[in-house]
Amino acid sequence: MRIRLRGGRVLDPANRENAVARDVEFVDGRVVAPTGERADAEYELGGAIVMAGGIDLHSHIAGGKMNLARLLMQEDRRAYPEKILPQMSGSFCGCGGGRAVPTAHATGCRYAELGYTTVFEPAMLGANARAAHLEMADIPNLDTGAYLVLGNDDFILRQIAQGAPQEEINAYVGWMLKATQAFAIKIVNPGGINAFKFNARKLDLDEANPHYEVTPRKVLTTLIRAVTELGVPHPIHLHGCNLGVPGNDETTLATIAATEGRRLHLTHLQFHSYGTEGDRRFSSAAARIAEMVNANPNISVDVGQVMFGQTVTASADYMSQYRNRGLANPKKSIGMDIELDAGCGVVPFEYRDKNFVNALQWAIGLELFLLVEDPWRIFLTTDHPNGGPFTTYPHLIRLLMDRDFRNAQLATLNKTAQAHTLLGQITREYSLEEIAILTRAAPARILGLADKGHLAPGAVADIAVHDENADREAMFSKAKLVFKDGRLIVRDGEVVDLAPGTTHVVRTEFDTAIEGKLDAWFDRTVGLKAKHFRLSDGELRGGRGPTVLNCVGGAS
Amino acid sequence: MSVVLRLKAPLAARLDLEGVTPAALAGKALAEVEALALPHGGRSVPLGELFAVRAGGEGRLVIEGGDARLDGVGAGLAAGEIVVEGDVGAHAGRGLAGGLLRISGNAGDELAAGMTGGRIELAGDAGARVGAAPSGARRGMAGGVVAIGGSAGIRAGERQRGGLILVGGDVGDEAATDMIAGTLAVAGRFGTGTGRGMKRGTLLARAVPDLAEGFADTGTHDLVALRLMARRVPDLAALIGSAVTARRLVGDRLQGGLGEVLVF
């Protein structure tokens, strides 16, 4: 099946094409060089912008914590019922709804409407991996993948505490990546979730776990080394210590320093950029952190922008979520210690523009976006749903691209917060090309997805077409056309078809001698056999299995 | 425009009328009202399939010929008046915020669940959990008045946190379980296990109910509040009458609760 998109303007930063007027052609789900051959279908685009499908490298879309959030947030579900599309009635299943925690189908549909075709779940617990994959299999229209949470699991903390050689750590990480069908390694509050199980209520970078005497720094550097040596393309995806605590800017700066030049991705950096200046002992440290990020090319970040309104926060960081449960709105929350593995906390939250802290959080996120200079090292996220639902992305894009709009929004916020931010003086406006970098080209590159995020021949035909509109929020709210693997799934902002996605996983080489140790560990402590913990390929995507990226290790 | 809906035949499956309020029907032609999609059993059907629709008097919705499967009547009502000549099913007046819902027959479970204001008058009996928290919600009725002519089922006032529930007849077992605040006044009798987990709130009773463990009897007192309520709250005038003293029992003390039962 050959499809041709005519008369569009191609925005493909990976291939240095900035709104180049040319046709785009794809055959059987892959982009090909334009030909003169007869196409099975042609779409006249009238100058619309053509980009690779969007890639979100950090959005909580699957796993037990999302189901806990759904259970807790029935209000959200009732307020956003099924979007029943008359053009597809009878054959269509966009079942479920919700905004802060949409259902699997609603997640796939809403993302597709925005022009996104690939989304990564950034916090899959090994213990919950099977469930997370079952859920991802039910997300239509998106390719997915998941980062495995490590660093709070008792196995690795014991290994580190006992001084196990790095090779053994690497073997464990390699085994876990395979067993849980994961794409990268995430660390959440390194060692802190575990420390909470021993009743520690906080754990800073150089504080020792009360049981293992292992510091977060040690966990971090050990795992950075592991993924580097295993050749996992995405660096450690780090949710640092002290999330949300004023004064965590020092921890964040120290964390960057701790990498000693090795690659590290700091996720939802906004929540880790808080100073303690001013009467309220809460201030923006965005400028100094952005400066450090600019000076360290080994660091990449995503923002975790706060967007005003009702949402729910869901995190493996039970320690932090327990601390924040008093701020829950509505006033209820769930916390869970999980399987010698990690934990989770679900706390409903409403970010209010008249609230000093919330307004400043909003400003800090935007300051980071605008002060971090290299668009290839910063990614557009709200840490969905923690900072706000992903459906707010078009609004966020306008905030980045339109200074007048941004300043007009700023003027409506809590007055004290306005006085605490430099945002109003920042003149930078993102270009369309930079937005394409943040949302497609750069995520593909940092994830090591060679055939995604661009439109050169050989690329996956995940393509989003948007009509030009000076109102960038309107422009990005509804894609004109979206193709998934070459199949038309969205027309004029409405889902017209459901395409099955795939799930990306990485495989590394590792020393299988670790299996004996793991068998014993699972039998004696976890109470579940390692072989039952492990997922087979056939358990992914309804038996279709994963899309595997084989890693070449050896670097250190 | 206001509307009279006459049920054509007894319902074969549950029908959900939530959101069908005078405000929602305002400005709609009769044909548009007939075309409204309503959840019926496992399907969605046009309103006109089940109801004969005609124009009615100003400012209100009248439903003629109720049915025990007619759910969600007056749910979400914020202003105006809904009058039902007959029975209603579950969730009548759920989340009602204002206006008046008047029902001549009986109501199913969870009448007035999560109600925040306005008034419900039910001539007949109510089902379980009058004024309780709707499924998944934290708290029950927060405001307004529910006046029930007949009796109410189990767990009336469960998690109630405000407003007044007035029951002319009896209430079932476990009334006021985990009640947070508000008033449940019962002219008839309470069932067993009343008041378990009460945090605050007041039960007005004519005889000492069968209370859950954890109530302290503080004795009989001259309570000015009785005289005040009898005069200020017309719905309570008949029940309290000229009583000036009441026996006051406080609980659930097992949870540090300070709810009260006033017996007069």
Place this chain on the structure above:
Amino acid sequence: MSSETSAGAPLIVNDVVCGFCGLGCDDLVVEVAGREVRPKASVCPEAARLLRRLDTADEAGPAADEVYDRARRLLDAARAPVFAGLGADIDGGRAILDLAIRHGGVLDHAASDGLFANYAAVQRTGWLSTTLAEVRNHCDVLLVIGEDPTAAFGRFFERALPAEALFTASRHVIVLGGSLGASARRQLGGATVTELAADDPVAALAALGQMVSGPAPRGASFGGATAEALAEAAAALKGAAYAVAVWNAAALDPADLIAERATRLVDALNVTTRAGVFPLGGRDNVTGINQLLLWRLGYPLRTAIRGEASEHDASLYATGAALKDADLLVWVSAFRPEPPPAFDGPVIVIGHPDIECATPPDVFIPVGTPGVDHAGTVFRMDSIVSLPLGALRVATLPSVAEAVRRLVPVR
């Protein structure tokens, strides 16, 4: 784990995963000889009963095409079907859900009573919970509310409180309102057991919670437990490094209040130490089907699909209540021969071949058992861990998913 045998020498299968009670044991030993399945070791009585198969062909054999046709006609004619039982693996659940989305109707599981009793607490206030591996290694004080859990979860103490633990050297089990039987005592080995009689566990638990969080209530006894004994229990819980409260909501009344009081107790404990609730339940993959509904519909079980849109209500859409308004019952029970509840209208049974109905159903489609005849996935009671069931023998009957998908006309 999985093994197929032709006739011949019996085969011992180790590390069989059990999907019946929700505890998630995965170390069962089973002997398979031809079509015969015999439990051998590490099998609780209930699993033994449900695993055991005789060397007889499943008498009726798979349902004929006409049976499926009749089922389709019943479904097409129904205005208000109820899809109940739902004893199926995840894939079976997916197929049932797709069918229900197509036809509309209520979805509920046969074992959801306990689940919703717990949801009365967890949906309203949330709770602080824990999972099996944490209990195994951290828990030094376990509060059991109600009767001996081993009645329904045969190997509970063996699994939850093994002698060896990573982080505690002592185990103290406090049973509030019940007593432990011989099996439980045997499994507990050297653990300290305190049994605290109570005729009203809700009241006793409430008082216990109050003793932990604030000034003790006045009185000599609460819910039939002495104030002194409760105070001792409160002190033990407060002194614990990691206390855990367990109860089986399906066996308690009023279970919603037990869950609420236990939640409150654990919340109070976490102010100064660590604690978690560990609710028991999860028979016949009720946890997994519930999880599936949450990610597909955004609502738990007891949800009605009404014209492509769904609505949840914990009481109106409970099986018993829903059947009063239904015109078709679709009963699914693949794990055990559990007959459908009494119902006046037409009944389609998709279930265990040994199901005996009081009145013959209009349609009976026998299906194999997950974990015996088919591979599949089930969730453990904690909703976090799920397990791969294997097949022990060659299936002669379809799986639930296969059977249900035959009911959907091809697009």
Place this chain on the structure above:
Amino acid sequence: MIINGVDIRDSFAEAFPMVGTRLIITADTPDWAMTAGRVTTGFATSVIGCGCEAGVERVIPPEETPDGRPGVAILIFAMDFKSLKTVVPLRLGQCILTCPTTACYAGIEGGKRVPLAKTIRYFSDGYQISKKFGDERFWRLPVMDGEFVCDEDTGSVEGVGGGNILILARSRGQALHAAEQAVKAMSQVEGVILPFPGGVVRSGSKVGSKYKALFASTNDSYCPTLRGVAAASALPDEVGSVMEIVIDGVSFDAVAAATRAGIEAVCAVGSAGGVVAIDAGNYGGNLGPFHFKLRDIMGGVA
């Protein structure tokens, strides 16, 4: 203008805006209600020294009170809303809460809300009970004689303070007698209070003083012993004593009605009773926006 031999001088009382509220106090007996009313409005003659001006407005029969017990209405006025919000809970807590058998209710529906039990409920240390019916909330505070029932808050009005008349008479006895008659008549008017002792003030004041620290000082123009001494004595030779009645009211009309009732009563005493003239205190019309012109008020009576 002369009425019954009394000269109604061509003068006016100059009054200020004040904010005020009404409380209804009930008790088991009329005496205890009045005791609470009197104590609550005690030491409340002038905002200058007391922070507010207050008085018992009227006695309310049981059938008219919220709880069916005997009651009194009191009015409390302050210079601004912030002061009123401070002074009312203070007096409520010290004088009504403490007084046996009382209850206290809102006496004004509209206007900005003045906290009552909303503030003092914390006295009950967590045992306070709130009841809300419709939009009205009241509290029950456990106390040693039972429960103190008190509304959450009360409304307020923008009223008038500083209405006044001056009674110029031949002797002190005659001035006082005329003043007493005036007070009796004025007390029948709803919506006003006469905040000074027994309704009468003998130490009328003028603005300013030779002493820098003082805002007000004796009204020397009306002091009989300073006739011919003070710069602008307003007293003819036959006047031997002056009494003033100060009126605070919920509205201009209420103060005007009370002024008229007072003048009528004084005139009824007449020159035969020793009354020479009726005058009023003002500051030249520059300070207060409300002017009660005596002759206009009495217009049509002469």
